[in-house]
Amino acid sequence: MQTGVGTLYGVSVGTGDPELITVKGQRLLQRVPVIAFPLGVNGKQGLAQKIIAPWITPQQKKLPLYFPYLQDETQLHKAWHEAAQTVWQYLHQGMDVAFACEGDVSFYSTFTYLAQTLRENYPQVPIETIPGVSSPMAAASILGLPLTLGSQNLAILPALYNMPELDQVLGWADVIVLLKFSSVYTKVWQKLDKLNLLDQAFIVERANQAEEKIHRNLRHQPTLNLSYFSVMIIYT
Template identity: 30%
Template sequence: MRKSIFAGRTDSSCFSRGIPTDRSLDSDDRATPESGGSAMTLGTLYGIGIGPGDPDLITVKGVQLLSRCRHVVVPKASESADSVALRIVKKHLNPLTEIHEVVFPMITKRDELMARWGASAAYVESILSRGEDACFPTLGDTFLYSTYIYLVRALRDTLPEARIVTIPGVTAFSAVAAVTEFAVGEGKQSVTIVPTADDLTSVRDALRRNGTVVIMKIGKRLEAVLDLLEERQAIETAVFASHIGMPDEHVETDLRKLRGRGEQIGYLSIILANMGTECLE
């Protein structure tokens, strides 16, 4: 069943056949008419960081919530695209869970983005207003360059009394560091996290500092980022990874081998660069 910007997989009778009610998701007692509370209480939104791509890197708490939540709302980049988040969490979901796909397009026009965020928040609000809980899985950590950030802000505007519980997740750069044995920060070493914009000014500025630079959201700009690393003489010690934890994971410690391959492997990619510092003082 499709609803505006959502595609849902629903079964109205599923909760008589095995999925726990929302009251079992946490230990908080909710108000009921019998207990003297309001006739209708809002459901809870659970934002769950699901890590970079390996389903087994989701926290125990995240898995427990995903397996028991009656509604799972997953983001995707376009109406025709598959949801990466859904692919990651699918093994942990109850087969009877209602799945709703919401489009968070990769566009830069703020008015269009705000309209999309508002529509997404309104849809989630419609679930919570029925007293039902919803889980929103998001790649990496919930509050690091995440679609969940925009959903929470929009929901707080329209439903400020909403109960929102956030479960952190493993960041992609932590996973890259683990695979490559790259020390992100030690001693008094500074760490700079920077997304890659088209003009590369922020990346260029970050590479002028000491410490570790985490370069994210590289995409088609990979070739230009490699040029900056060469310029700063940091390419020898930098590491690269794309789709970390996914079947098409690519890890590279010789970044010069990446030349000319930006269109192929630039998406969901990260570079860790050590710009040098005395870190053990």
């Protein structure tokens, strides 16, 4: 049913390589009049904006949205509401908006918060999502290893600050993926060293980007200055 309101599309754009966008996602990016994406740190060009650069045109409206990298819920909610209001200015005119989301829109993504805020304040807005490549799959591909096999159990832990949580997962998971763990890498290294798992752990920094790095021999690397965009895969 035609509502007269534009549709918000959450378009997954992968982890860095523009060619990892799905055909459907690319087509949507090229069709909509408005392209939204997270503003980079300190006003710089963000990762999602870099990824979609080959697929969009100067004629399309570019809409950088501010999402702070912090844990203060008050500031986060304020940013989500401001972003929703900004997007609404175009949607209520009947213009479709595509939000370019690095990785996959359903996997720890900023888009989820934007979509939830819009649903709460503007329930008439149609929202659709396009899936894509997320960082665990990209990292496994770069390493040339399967992420899981057969009946193996997979655990994914984001923003690991609690070592007992890792202890618990090590008790049942066959494969563990750590995201946003750079600030606690030394503690993780010490834990894996005690369990003799360092030879079965791998790190990929900035997957599918020009600055991509792979760390395979962690036994000799107890300290690393890792990017925020780092993924560790542990095969137990």
